[in-house]
Amino acid sequence: MLEKVAEIIKDARRGVVLTGAGISAESGVPTFRGQDGLWKQYRPEELATMEAFRTEPQLVWEWYNWRRGLIRQVEPNPGHHALVDLAAHFDDFALVTQNVDGLHRQAGSKLVLELHGNIMRSKCVECQRLYESEEDIDPGNIPACPECGGKIRPDVVWFGEMLPADVIREAFEKSEQADVFFSIGTSAIVHPAASLPMTAKRAGAILVEINPERTPLSELADFCFCEKSGFLLPSLLAVLESSTRA
Secondary structure, eight states: OOHHHHHHHHOEEEEEEEEHHHHTTTOOOOOTTTGOOOOBOOOHHSSHHHHHHHHOHHHHHHHHHHOOOOOOOOOHHHHHHHHHHHHHTTSSSEEEOOSSHHHHHTTTTTSHHHHEEEEEEETTTTTEEEOHHHHHOOTTTTOOOOOTTEEEEEEEETTTOOOHHHHHHHHHHHHHHOOOOEEEEEOOSSSSTTTTHHHHHHHHHHHEOOOSOOOTTTTTTTTEOOHHHHHHHHHHHHHHHHHHHH
8 A cells, every 4th residue: 555655745736734642742742741740740631721820830941841851861763754755745734633742843843733733832821922942931030021921931832722723724724725635643523623534535635644553534635544554654655755856
């Protein structure tokens, strides 16, 4: 099936990739969910909210600094790097991710649509001004935005918040235009991201799923690979580049 997918890519102009927690897990990024996601006596659902930040901003920043520290210890894996090379085979390529760890950008991917934000960035809680510095915030002395005086918070989408409208709009536009759509390392059950593959397929795209376990998308995909992306994507690239040279 890799040979068939490679042939399809060679004739395609527009490609879109959607990635989820699976590709980050291959780098060792924790999911921060379930029993393993407990920090002190708190769960993510208790800390990743605007209410928690309004009432206990120091506690929230202590948690996010801890999470940032864990993410700094991991690196992009072969799957991340393969997506950088895959982009070169399309005239138009977009990478949509549900992950907030920034590993796609670190690997070298260019157009990355981060649906849930980026944990290494900060923004103003009031005017939404972005701060790209990856330096940790002092929880005991949270800086104020020089524009409006609002407190600085992590640039991630919290529970109860909407996804950034411009990012999700571009993600759907790219999906509707795609010739090939890859769903990688995602359970395909969390909306609106889970709607992107079907949006692409309804518009005529070839749908390729890469995930160790089958998902609700598996029966609908044109190609379904039950493999880790760190293994499958480099293998696909090798086949693609070999056939291109031939």
